[in-house]
Amino acid sequence: MKRIIAVLLAVSILCALAACSAERAQPAADAGTAQDAPDPAPVQSGAESTPEQKTPAEESAPSPAPDEAEQEQDAEPAEPKILVVYFSSANTADADVVSAATPRVDGMGATAYLAQMICDEVGGELAAVTPAADYPADYNGTLSAAKDERDSDARPAFLELDVDPEDYDVIFIGYPMWWYTLPMLFYTFFDTYDLSGKTLVPFNTHGGSRDGGTYAQIAALEPDATVLDGLAVAGEKVGADTRDAVSKWLSGLNG
Numbered sequence: 001m002k003r004i005i006a007v008l009l010a011v012s013i014l015c016a017l018a019a020c021s022a023e024r025a026q027p028a029a030d031a032g033t034a035q036d037a038p039d040p041a042p043v044q045s046g047a048e049s050t051p052e053q054k055t056p057a058e059e060s061a062p063s064p065a066p067d068e069a070e071q072e073q074d075a076e077p078a079e080p081k082i083l084v085v086y087f088s089s090a091n092t093a094d095a096d097v098v099s100a101a102t103p104r105v106d107g108m109g110a111t112a113y114l115a116q117m118i119c120d121e122v123g124g125e126l127a128a129v130t131p132a133a134d135y136p137a138d139y140n141g142t143l144s145a146a147k148d149e150r151d152s153d154a155r156p157a158f159l160e161l162d163v164d165p166e167d168y169d170v171i172f173i174g175y176p177m178w179w180y181t182l183p184m185l186f187y188t189f190f191d192t193y194d195l196s197g198k199t200l201v202p203f204n205t206h207g208g209s210r211d212g213g214t215y216a217q218i219a220a221l222e223p224d225a226t227v228l229d230g231l232a233v234a235g236e237k238v239g240a241d242t243r244d245a246v247s248k249w250l251s252g253l254n255g
């Protein structure tokens with residue numbers, strides 16, 4: 001599993017570097033064309049100097065000793081901070097909604113169960129997105145409320161999380177398919193947090209729609225994040241046997 005984490009870290013670092021080099025390129029791109037650029041101003045004292053024209057400060061600054069330089073290169077990169085965040089119908093107050101929506105798996109919603117399993121495999125922290133207002137207690141009521149939310153492009157509120165997703169490098173994002181898309185709660189989630197530069201790893205449960213294009217939707221909602229290949233599992237199949245599929249998927253993220 002260390003290998004998976006190492007690869008996820010490598011992805012995060014590459015993204016950070018790409019973002020960094022994009023930022024560096026920005027001023028040049030904004031500086032106008034060479035034709036209308038003003039003549040370069042003479043180098044002022046304290047301004048950037050060429051290698052031949054070292055400032056006194058630079059001349060006296062000690063170069064790092066060879067040992068120190070080697071140590072810097074050998075330093076282990078910090079492990080990425082991993083968060084597994086999910087919504088499952090089991091988060092609503094009335095658990096009957098869940099039993100009507102999907103077969104119960106050890107008393108949990110299918111997505112909750114899958115999220116816990118993924119968290120066990122990758123380490124990191126687990127956080128549930130809980131709607132501020134419960135969905136109706138009966139299954140048809142939930143279907144109807146969810147459809148209204150989707151049709152009106154609603155942004156239902158959720159209770160404050162115990163963690164701040166912006167503090168993490170790699171965020172696994174789990175949800176059930178609701179009306180051929182993400183539950184609208186996740187649209188609120190993506191509106192709430194700036195996940196630029198993060199590595200996002202979607203997973204979902206469903207009743208036949210698989211991911212229904214939601215991984216691409218997440219990439220569109222978070223254009224400055226890297227979205228890895230997701231895992232879709234039929235809700236009724238989620239159980240202890242799902243662990244093999246989860247392990248295989250995680251290994252596949254290594255490319």
Ligand SMILES: Cc1cc2nc3c(=O)[nH]c(=O)nc-3n(C[C@H](O)[C@H](O)[C@H](O)COP(=O)(O)O)c2cc1C
Binds near residue numbers: 101102142146175206
């Ligand atoms: C409101 C609602 C809408 C749903 N819409 C879809 C859908 O569009 N496509 C699909 O495959 N399954 C759909 N399902 C089934 C759920 O995605 C599936 O049962 C899922 O595993 C439930 O996960 P949970 O137990 O974590 O809530 C829907 C279920 C509900 C309650």
